[in-house]
Amino acid sequence: MGENGSTNEGNRVKYRRTKSVTRAEEIIEKDYKQRRSQPDKPCHRPQDSLFTWSSGFNNFTGLVNWGFLLLTMGGFRLLLENFIKYGIRIDPMQWYIVLTGKNEGEGFPSLILTLYTLVPILICLLVEKGLSVEIIAEGLGIFIHVINIVVLVLIPVVIIHTHGHIFSLIGASFVCFSYSILFMKLWSYVQVNMWCRHDSVSPKSSKSRKRTQSVSIAQIQKNSAQKNGTDGVDGIKKEVHHPESLVQYPQNLHLMDLLYFLLAPTLCYELNFPRTSRIRKRFLLKRILEVVIGVNVVMALFQQWMIPSVRNSLIPFSNMDLANSSVRLLKLAIPNHLVWLCFFYLIFHSFLNLLGELLQFADRNFYCDWWNANSIDTFWRNWNMPVHRWCVRHLYIPIVDMGFGKTGASITVFFISAFFHEYLVSIPLRIFKVWAFMGMMGQIPLSWVSNFARKRFGPRWGNTIVWSSLIIGQPLAIMMYYHDYIVTHYNEVLVEA
Amino acid sequence: MGENGSTNEGNRVKYRRTKSVTRAEEIIEKDYKQRRSQPDKPCHRPQDSLFTWSSGFNNFTGLVNWGFLLLTMGGFRLLLENFIKYGIRIDPMQWYIVLTGKNEGEGFPSLILTLYTLVPILICLLVEKGLSVEIIAEGLGIFIHVINIVVLVLIPVVIIHTHGHIFSLIGASFVCFSYSILFMKLWSYVQVNMWCRHDSVSPKSSKSRKRTQSVSIAQIQKNSAQKNGTDGVDGIKKEVHHPESLVQYPQNLHLMDLLYFLLAPTLCYELNFPRTSRIRKRFLLKRILEVVIGVNVVMALFQQWMIPSVRNSLIPFSNMDLANSSVRLLKLAIPNHLVWLCFFYLIFHSFLNLLGELLQFADRNFYCDWWNANSIDTFWRNWNMPVHRWCVRHLYIPIVDMGFGKTGASITVFFISAFFHEYLVSIPLRIFKVWAFMGMMGQIPLSWVSNFARKRFGPRWGNTIVWSSLIIGQPLAIMMYYHDYIVTHYNEVLVEA
Numbered sequence: 001m002g003e004n005g006s007t008n009e010g011n012r013v014k015y016r017r018t019k020s021v022t023r024a025e026e027i028i029e030k031d032y033k034q035r036r037s038q039p040d041k042p043c044h045r046p047q048d049s050l051f052t053w054s055s056g057f058n059n060f061t062g063l064v065n066w067g068f069l070l071l072t073m074g075g076f077r078l079l080l081e082n083f084i085k086y087g088i089r090i091d092p093m094q095w096y097i098v099l100t101g102k103n104e105g106e107g108f109p110s111l112i113l114t115l116y117t118l119v120p121i122l123i124c125l126l127v128e129k130g131l132s133v134e135i136i137a138e139g140l141g142i143f144i145h146v147i148n149i150v151v152l153v154l155i156p157v158v159i160i161h162t163h164g165h166i167f168s169l170i171g172a173s174f175v176c177f178s179y180s181i182l183f184m185k186l187w188s189y190v191q192v193n194m195w196c197r198h199d200s201v202s203p204k205s206s207k208s209r210k211r212t213q214s215v216s217i218a219q220i221q222k223n224s225a226q227k228n229g230t231d232g233v234d235g236i237k238k239e240v241h242h243p244e245s246l247v248q249y250p251q252n253l254h255l256m257d258l259l260y261f262l263l264a265p266t267l268c269y270e271l272n273f274p275r276t277s278r279i280r281k282r283f284l285l286k287r288i289l290e291v292v293i294g295v296n297v298v299m300a301l302f303q304q305w306m307i308p309s310v311r312n313s314l315i316p317f318s319n320m321d322l323a324n325s326s327v328r329l330l331k332l333a334i335p336n337h338l339v340w341l342c343f344f345y346l347i348f349h350s351f352l353n354l355l356g357e358l359l360q361f362a363d364r365n366f367y368c369d370w371w372n373a374n375s376i377d378t379f380w381r382n383w384n385m386p387v388h389r390w391c392v393r394h395l396y397i398p399i400v401d402m403g404f405g406k407t408g409a410s411i412t413v414f415f416i417s418a419f420f421h422e423y424l425v426s427i428p429l430r431i432f433k434v435w436a437f438m439g440m441m442g443q444i445p446l447s448w449v450s451n452f453a454r455k456r457f458g459p460r461w462g463n464t465i466v467w468s469s470l471i472i473g474q475p476l477a478i479m480m481y482y483h484d485y486i487v488t489h490y491n492e493v494l495v496e497a
Numbered sequence: 498m499g500e501n502g503s504t505n506e507g508n509r510v511k512y513r514r515t516k517s518v519t520r521a522e523e524i525i526e527k528d529y530k531q532r533r534s535q536p537d538k539p540c541h542r543p544q545d546s547l548f549t550w551s552s553g554f555n556n557f558t559g560l561v562n563w564g565f566l567l568l569t570m571g572g573f574r575l576l577l578e579n580f581i582k583y584g585i586r587i588d589p590m591q592w593y594i595v596l597t598g599k600n601e602g603e604g605f606p607s608l609i610l611t612l613y614t615l616v617p618i619l620i621c622l623l624v625e626k627g628l629s630v631e632i633i634a635e636g637l638g639i640f641i642h643v644i645n646i647v648v649l650v651l652i653p654v655v656i657i658h659t660h661g662h663i664f665s666l667i668g669a670s671f672v673c674f675s676y677s678i679l680f681m682k683l684w685s686y687v688q689v690n691m692w693c694r695h696d697s698v699s700p701k702s703s704k705s706r707k708r709t710q711s712v713s714i715a716q717i718q719k720n721s722a723q724k725n726g727t728d729g730v731d732g733i734k735k736e737v738h739h740p741e742s743l744v745q746y747p748q749n750l751h752l753m754d755l756l757y758f759l760l761a762p763t764l765c766y767e768l769n770f771p772r773t774s775r776i777r778k779r780f781l782l783k784r785i786l787e788v789v790i791g792v793n794v795v796m797a798l799f800q801q802w803m804i805p806s807v808r809n810s811l812i813p814f815s816n817m818d819l820a821n822s823s824v825r826l827l828k829l830a831i832p833n834h835l836v837w838l839c840f841f842y843l844i845f846h847s848f849l850n851l852l853g854e855l856l857q858f859a860d861r862n863f864y865c866d867w868w869n870a871n872s873i874d875t876f877w878r879n880w881n882m883p884v885h886r887w888c889v890r891h892l893y894i895p896i897v898d899m900g901f902g903k904t905g906a907s908i909t910v911f912f913i914s915a916f917f918h919e920y921l922v923s924i925p926l927r928i929f930k931v932w933a934f935m936g937m938m939g940q941i942p943l944s945w946v947s948n949f950a951r952k953r954f955g956p957r958w959g960n961t962i963v964w965s966s967l968i969i970g971q972p973l974a975i976m977m978y979y980h981d982y983i984v985t986h987y988n989e990v991l992v993e994a
Binding site: 024025027028031032034035038039040041042043044045046047048049050051052053054055057059060061062063064065066067068069070071073074076077080081083084192195196198199200235236237238239240242246249266268269270271272273274276323324326327330331333334337345348349352353362363364365366367368369371372373389393460463464466467468471472 | 521522524525528529531532535536537538539540541542543544545546547548549550551552554556557558559560561562563564565566567568570571573574577578580581689692693695696697732733734735736737739743746763765766767768769770771773820821823824827828830831834842845846849850859860861862863864865866868869870886890957960961963964965968969
């Protein structure tokens with residue numbers, strides 16, 4: 001492009017020799033010099049247009065700015081159009097009602113159901129205590145545990161199904177989320193304690209463990225004097241607390257330890273969580289601000305933009321009007337995606353870091369760089385680290401170790417994941433369609449497609465498929481569930497409209 | 498990110514040492530190894546979330562794909578919405594009427610006016626002939642030339658103003674374009690011939706020219722045997738024709754040479770244009786196809802998308818309704834920008850290359866990489882190379898050489914450019930507002946802003962300002978002119994609507 005740049009200067013061209021001046025180019029250059037000595041101040045040279053392939057030009061970096069500019073403009077236009085069409089719909093009073101469940105029936109059933117979780121938690125702890133002092137036999141203990149957590153996960157199904165009318169949607173969702181998380185946490189707690197018990201009865205591994213441990217503790221005590229020399233370490237690694245000794249198996253079985261695990265931002269139990277030595281006030285304050293602002297932004301976007309979009313999609317979707325449904329889907333995709341992105345940041349960065357900071361929990365790896373994922377599986381491995389780690393540690397590896405092979409383990413993980421997606425959607429909405437379940441199971445063929453695209457057309461296309469499935473898949477599911485929800489619970493509204 | 502990747506594997510972490518393992522990190526690592534020897538299979542390590550600044554993570558390449566995906570979806574939605582709202586409006590019959598001017602008055606006035614250009618062309622050639630054989634005195638000749646090209650540029654002004662009703666918009670635009678181009682071409686022709694005349698009377702430079710020339714011609718004749726050895730040269734450079742001798746001053750003054758220049762895709766005259774030795778059939782065919790398809794695409798976009806958008810903008814714009822006008826402006830910006838991009842490619846790549854190939858004209862530098870321009874001036878220097886070169890060679894450098902300084906020359910160039918923008922818009926529309934003129938003159942302060950942004954915030958922001966001015970500035974001008982056009986010519990329509 002140096003040549004084009006200099007040609008711009010009209011007849012004051014300084015002909016710059018490139019590295020590879022070939023014989024033919026030399027002739028052209030001489031030719032040009034020859035013409036340049038003429039009095040008519042020539043300014044033309046033989047050259048291709050930039051879009052001609054043989055020009056070899058391929059610098060289109062400006063188009064990235066162009067893309068983001070068009071996107072910003074499009075977003076701004078949608079925002080403006082939305083305000084013109086619907087006015088300001090944001091009404092924080094309604095959020096208060098929805099969030100606190102004031103429009104539920106008498107007596108806050110969601111709150112009661114959430115408090116009830118203490119019962120299975122205490123059962124679990126007592127059984128573990130009994131197992132550790134060998135009052136309860138191993139087989140019986142595991143049997144009680146299984147019954148306990150299965151009953152736990154069924155409680156919301158039964159209660160919300162039979163007393164559905166007294167639950168608000170938000171209240172029921174909260175209950176389902178709490179119970180699912182508790183299910184995974186108790187599973188992890190029971191399994192880890194089982195590992196510890198089995199380890200303490202097999203003397204060989206125990207001995208080797210004891211040896212390495214005593215060495216390590218000595219080392220740590222030696223090093224602990226230097227622990228303030230945090231040269232070159234940034235962020236949370238600066239704040240790590242180095243304990244003098246590690247908690248050993250039966251010591252951990254008390255209520256405070258279990259409650260710490262239940263509140264901590266992780267689903268995987270361990271006896272000695274990495275901890276920080278202090279709560280960073282500035283960090284905490286920032287996260288609190290993010291949570292407060294984030295909740296407001298998400299609620300505002302939801303009320304102002306998503307609800308009208310979802311409502312408008314009902315009629316064309318119900319009539320199977322393909323063109324209008326597609327427009328509605330694409331219109332809904334933008335606010336839904338925006339809400340999802342805000343929600344992701346709010347939950348996985350702001351809220352979990354807030355919780356971690358309060359509990360001095362040092363592992364903040366709540367998400368990896370899923371936005372760069374080149375295949376669907378990479379996305380699922382990266383976006384929700386607490387769940388992913390739980391699946392690997394408590395499902396995938398045990399199943400592989402039991403000899404079922406990696407494929408079997410993967411499919412089991414996907415199956416259970418699909419079940420919980422369905423659980424978290426169907427129970428609160430009280431409609432038993434299988435869209436969420438099918439959506440999750442559909443990730444398996446989609447992952448083949450994305451892997452094929454990545455291998456065949458390059459990582460950019462794999463990444464594009466991941467984004468498409470996120471941007472299009474979610475609003476499609478929302479439209480389907482909304483449609484079915486209205487048809488199931490308010491059929492007369494649809495007929496009337 | 499290797500560390501995050503390996504953490505994904507749950508408790509099978511292989512702790513990879515990075516290059517800079519510091520003392521503190523060593524402690525953390527030992528700590529972790531120590532915990533790992535425990536039977537509870539720990540999977541947590543102290544680490545920051547990726548969005549926390551101290552994590553040092555900054556790989557967001559996936560977001561580029563995200564941006565382009567959202568853009569594609571948005572475009573597709575607009576397209577679908579447009580078809581639902583307006584149906585298919587594309588009607589090639591109307592294009593035929595508009596392009597051929599069948600709805601003009603009797604006798605194709607645009608065609609007659611275009612053919613009339615032969616008169617000033619012949620006057621110009623005859624005066625040059627007279628000057629070269631010294632029948633006409635230098636002063637008188639230049640005077641006639643100036644009168645000739647000034648009258649040339651005024652003909653459309655007078656004719657279209659007085660007989661406006663018999664011209665179609667397209668016909669009148671075509672006439673104005675032809676006359677503007679002819680104005681610049683004849684100016685160049687006259688000035689180059691003047692340079693040659695002045696050179697031949699000043700003996701010193703002439704001698705040096707002759708000397709270099711004879712050497713060069715000898716060299717070329719020597720080299721011409723090797724001219725088929727086009728090693729390492731691609732594209733048009735392969736096809737360059739190497740003439741045996743160069744045309745000297747009075748030899749060039751004949752009608753065929755002038756007509757070649759008038760048809761050639763350049764505004765700068767020279768005696769020996771670089772030529773190709775053959776017409777590349779495949780290249781020609783591709784360009785013809787592009788022109789045929791491109792015209793159809795532009796017309797279809799125009800009729801289907803732009804006309805309804807412009808029409809809908811009229812009422813809010815007329816009522817000074819800011820919110821609705823902004824929505825209309827942003828809605829119009831997308832199709833207008835798309836049409837402009839297609840139009841740019843169609844004219845500057847397809848059409849000019851087609852013309853160049855037919856005329857075996859070897860310099861195809863019709864545009865530079867304006868899409869990467871980091872400032873408004875760079876954009877104006879790069880997007881329209883024929884006009885830019887003409888401005889530099891025939892306005893800027895002569896003005897600088899006359900001692901008016903670079904700033905004076907730049908402002909003059911901008912001023913004349915602004916005049917022609919206004920000329921090309923106002924005459925065909927028959928409304929004498931100064932929006933186009935002001936728009937062009939507004940580029941000067943805008944260029945200060947873009948230069949400031951580039952220096953202060955980096956090249957990305959300069960480029961973004963260039964794109965914004967393109968995307969927003971054009972539809973704004975179109976809305977203003979359309980509004981004034983309707984108010985001037987069809988006032989009753991506006992009142993009625």
